[in-house]
Amino acid sequence: MGKSRTAPTLNDVAKEAGVSTATVSRCLNSPARVVDETRKRVLKAVDKLGYTPNIAARIMAANRSYSIGAIIPTMDNAIFARGLQAFQDQLREKGYSLLVASSAYRPEIEKDQIRTLVARGVDGLLLIGHERKHEIYDYLEQHQVPALVAWSYMPEARQPSVGFDNRGAMCDLARRVLAAGHRHIGLISGVTEGNDRALSRVEGVRDALAKAGHGAETMTLIETPYGIDNGARAFAEMMQRNPRPTAVMCGNDVLAVGALREAQSLGISVPGEVAITGFDDIELAEIISPSLTTVHVPHREMGRKAASELIDMVEGRSAGQSTCISTHIVSRHSLVAPKN
Amino acid sequence: MGKSRTAPTLNDVAKEAGVSTATVSRCLNSPARVVDETRKRVLKAVDKLGYTPNIAARIMAANRSYSIGAIIPTMDNAIFARGLQAFQDQLREKGYSLLVASSAYRPEIEKDQIRTLVARGVDGLLLIGHERKHEIYDYLEQHQVPALVAWSYMPEARQPSVGFDNRGAMCDLARRVLAAGHRHIGLISGVTEGNDRALSRVEGVRDALAKAGHGAETMTLIETPYGIDNGARAFAEMMQRNPRPTAVMCGNDVLAVGALREAQSLGISVPGEVAITGFDDIELAEIISPSLTTVHVPHREMGRKAASELIDMVEGRSAGQSTCISTHIVSRHSLVAPKN
DNA sequence: TTGTACGCGTTATCAA
DNA sequence: TTGATAACGCGTACAA
Numbered sequence: 049m050g051k052s053r054t055a056p057t058l059n060d061v062a063k064e065a066g067v068s069t070a071t072v073s074r075c076l077n078s079p080a081r082v083v084d085e086t087r088k089r090v091l092k093a094v095d096k097l098g099y100t101p102n103i104a105a106r107i108m109a110a111n112r113s114y115s116i117g118a119i120i121p122t123m124d125n126a127i128f129a130r131g132l133q134a135f136q137d138q139l140r141e142k143g144y145s146l147l148v149a150s151s152a153y154r155p156e157i158e159k160d161q162i163r164t165l166v167a168r169g170v171d172g173l174l175l176i177g178h179e180r181k182h183e184i185y186d187y188l189e190q191h192q193v194p195a196l197v198a199w200s201y202m203p204e205a206r207q208p209s210v211g212f213d214n215r216g217a218m219c220d221l222a223r224r225v226l227a228a229g230h231r232h233i234g235l236i237s238g239v240t241e242g243n244d245r246a247l248s249r250v251e252g253v254r255d256a257l258a259k260a261g262h263g264a265e266t267m268t269l270i271e272t273p274y275g276i277d278n279g280a281r282a283f284a285e286m287m288q289r290n291p292r293p294t295a296v297m298c299g300n301d302v303l304a305v306g307a308l309r310e311a312q313s314l315g316i317s318v319p320g321e322v323a324i325t326g327f328d329d330i331e332l333a334e335i336i337s338p339s340l341t342t343v344h345v346p347h348r349e350m351g352r353k354a355a356s357e358l359i360d361m362v363e364g365r366s367a368g369q370s371t372c373i374s375t376h377i378v379s380r381h382s383l384v385a386p387k388n
Numbered sequence: 389m390g391k392s393r394t395a396p397t398l399n400d401v402a403k404e405a406g407v408s409t410a411t412v413s414r415c416l417n418s419p420a421r422v423v424d425e426t427r428k429r430v431l432k433a434v435d436k437l438g439y440t441p442n443i444a445a446r447i448m449a450a451n452r453s454y455s456i457g458a459i460i461p462t463m464d465n466a467i468f469a470r471g472l473q474a475f476q477d478q479l480r481e482k483g484y485s486l487l488v489a490s491s492a493y494r495p496e497i498e499k500d501q502i503r504t505l506v507a508r509g510v511d512g513l514l515l516i517g518h519e520r521k522h523e524i525y526d527y528l529e530q531h532q533v534p535a536l537v538a539w540s541y542m543p544e545a546r547q548p549s550v551g552f553d554n555r556g557a558m559c560d561l562a563r564r565v566l567a568a569g570h571r572h573i574g575l576i577s578g579v580t581e582g583n584d585r586a587l588s589r590v591e592g593v594r595d596a597l598a599k600a601g602h603g604a605e606t607m608t609l610i611e612t613p614y615g616i617d618n619g620a621r622a623f624a625e626m627m628q629r630n631p632r633p634t635a636v637m638c639g640n641d642v643l644a645v646g647a648l649r650e651a652q653s654l655g656i657s658v659p660g661e662v663a664i665t666g667f668d669d670i671e672l673a674e675i676i677s678p679s680l681t682t683v684h685v686p687h688r689e690m691g692r693k694a695a696s697e698l699i700d701m702v703e704g705r706s707a708g709q710s711t712c713i714s715t716h717i718v719s720r721h722s723l724v725a726p727k728n
Numbered sequence: 729t730t731g732t733a734c735g736c737g738t739t740a741t742c743a744a
Numbered sequence: 745t746t747g748a749t750a751a752c753g754c755g756t757a758c759a760a
Contacts, residue, residue, distance in 0.1 A: 057752095070732080071729085102752085103444075104754090105736090109736060122473060147455075168455070169442065331616060398739095409747090411747075413739060443738095449751080
């Protein structure tokens with residue numbers, strides 16, 4: 049009841065322990081530099097007062113925040129949620145906090161969020177995908193904030209990345225589709241503008257067709273924002289096209305699930321009449337029936353790796369090394385295996 | 389190239405514009421208090437230098453961070469991810485940033501995270517569920533950090549909450565199950581220790597049984613951490629019990645999906661042989677087959693409402709008002725409707 | 729090993 | 745309407 053109304057500061061602790069603020073600070077940050085007996089006294093005082101350091105002050109004094117920012121398109125997609133959770137876990141283990149922002153796939157919002165996070169003094173930044181204006185990277189450089197790109201792997205890019213080969217993986221999957229005998233392929237892609245993962249996946253399909261000697265007319269494309277309902281709508285439209293595709297590849301599992309659902313309500317059998325593929329391997333992919341043939345991406349592994357690499361960059365241990373996380377095709381029931 | 393290596397400060401802007409730092413600050417925070425002409429000059433300087441305020445400094449000076457902390461059990465569950473996304477959107481709209489931490493359902497970790505976030509100067513805190521030690525609430529009070537509880541509604545509790553009536557909703561669902569003629573009910577609950585939502589749901593089932601005049605022996609309970617696989621395992625165990633339940637209610641949809649999958653691989657027909665219910669109404673619930681009868685919770689609405697209420701508290705407009713978000717049962721195929 | 733004293737970038741108070 | 749200046753709480757040379 050008679051307690052002070054405001055939080056205790058370093059000063060309060062120092063007085064309580066009968067030492068200087070410098071000593072208290074040292075006790076907390078480099079305990080080795082203070083003798084045992086005083087340290088005990090100080091820690092007791094810390095405990096008694098329930099002292100917690102004021103991080104804003106620490107940021108200013110040390111020019112270091114022990115916080116990392118992450119800007120993702122949306123948390124409301126299992127793949128980002130999962131990767132982010134792993135990212136955060138790893139961060140926490142190393143004593144960092146996470147500031148998240150989401151861009152809703154909108155570049156202007158992302159730019160805004162980047163500025164906000166930098167202003168908040170984050171030590172490093174996790175970004176999704178490489179594609180953004182140069183000025184943003186200039187800005188980060190000016191502010192000396194290390195940035196790491198995830199969900200995409202482009203070793204030659206300006207920023208280091210921890211991700212996977214979207215293009216190659218999708219190409220492999222498309223070859224699998226071709227091998228199953230399909231010659232009319234529909235592709236339901238996420239919006240490619242400002243989303244290099246989506247674009248790379250489209251290119252992957254084109255690669256496969258080109259390698260197999262098929263013309264571009266083999267493929268018909270629809271772009272739509274991610275979402276189950278959008279996938280369903282796109283699939284319905286796809287079924288109207290002429291020639292009608294016998295296989296519909298989707299830019300991610302969410303779209304594929306929508307397609308699958310629409311096929312069902314249209315009375316189109318999968319994979320009998322039309323094959324469907326996804327990308328990501330979210331939990332849903334295994335549960336849905338028919339289960340979804342898709343590309344498995346180890347999101348957790350990527351999140352963890354991204355965190356440790358970014359921290360290495362922040363702490364000056366690395367200049368930013370790109371690593372490619374390997375993916376693999378998970379063959380399930382929505383695409384019949386090639387008959388050979 | 390000849391550019392300064394460090395980020396511009398208020399001082400730099402002031403010099404560039406030929407005014408004092410105070411004026412620059414005013415331009416940014418209360419533009420009305422500065423005359424048009426000077427403001428223009430200042431803003432031009434801000435633009436030219438690419439100035440972004442240092443928020444740590446602002447926090448110290450203003451004792452206000454415009455950031456809100458949220459501690460959720462995990463992001464890797466669609467319901468929290470969705471609610472959190474909505475929470476963040478609303479926050480952003482009002483000029484606040486979000487600091488997230490996750491507790492993995494572990495009270496000690498949560499306590500730690502709370503201290504961390506408070507130390508970081510968050511203006512307010514979002515917590516999931518009411519159940520935690522008094523000392524934590526004392527701590528928050530001492531530091532004068534308003535806290536709002538979500539995903540749970542208990543108007544009589546110490547902390548205000550924005551959530552729903554877990555107990556009542558589950559009770560309603562259980563009555564539906566009883567009405568369908570089931571007399572042996574299995575309940576697969578999440579871990580109830582430290583999780584009042586889980587506990588309330590169990591109590592809801594008990595309420596329904598009591599009201600209907602059935603003894604406790606009508607129900608058999610298994611507790612397990614959330615997760616599809618855990619749900620599957622629990623279901624398998626449930627099927628060994630004697631008497632074998634004809635309806636298995638699950639603490640959430642994730643468990644229910646696991647149960648459904650296990651039923652399938654066990655060759656048990658749903659709902660013919662065993663009915664299954666969930667809670668939350670995640671997207672999966674509608675997609676899976678048979679589709680899941682469950683309780684629909686408007687997570688997005690809750691997230692948004694929580695954000696605006698918490699901001700009202702932070703800004704002194706509200707002392708913390710609890711609001712109950714209404715839920716409703718979504719009747720699908722995993723439970724046959726009562727025959728009347 | 730410990731203490732003194734300054735600076736970090738901003739806001740707010742008070743005068744001008 | 746604007747400017748000078750004192751906080752804000754901490755880390756860290758530097759000195760003792």
